[in-house]
Amino acid sequence: QVQLVESGGGLVQAGxxxxxxxxxxxxxxxxxxxxxxxxxxxxxREFVARISKSGGFTAYSDSVKGRFTISRDNxxxxxxxxxxxxxxxxxxxxxxxxxxxxxxxxEDEYAYWGQGTQVTVSS
Numbered sequence: 001q002v003q004l005v006e007s008g009g010g011l012v013q014a015g016x017x018x019x020x021x022x023x024x025x026x027x028x029x030x031x032x033x034x035x036x037x038x039x040x041x042x043x044x045r046e047f048v049a050r051i052s053k054s055g056g057f058t059a060y061s062d063s064v065k066g067r068f069t070i071s072r073d074n075x076x077x078x079x080x081x082x083x084x085x086x087x088x089x090x091x092x093x094x095x096x097x098x099x100x101x102x103x104x105x106x107e108d109e110y111a112y113w114g115q116g117t118q119v120t121v122s123s
Contacts, residue, residue, distance in 0.1 A: 009117030
């Protein structure tokens with residue numbers, strides 16, 4: 001059983017940056033592909049980014065590509081989401097999740113989820 005705890009959220013002005021962290025415990029971190037998702041008020045949860053178990057492969061949603069960067073440090077059991085050039089539409093609760101799959105494609109492939117961290121971008 002893996003426990004995930006996100007941190008780093010907050011209030012930032014449009015154009016600013018934030019770095020989210022997700023610390024994992026209770027499992028072998030390098031055994032999991034990791035993903036970031038977000039859910040805005042009144043909207044469905046959506047995929048943001050994912051990274052492979054080794055960190056060698058990443059993927060992003062079109063809405064964040066070129067602005068966000070996902071990375072991981074397996075020695076620290078932590079995955080990060082560097083968010084630059086933030087826009088008001090990036091406002092959401094951000095969740096990290098862990099998957100046994102090599103290249104998870106859907107939310108159903110993520111077995112473990114954190115509690116989320118709020119990101120608010122003001123215009």
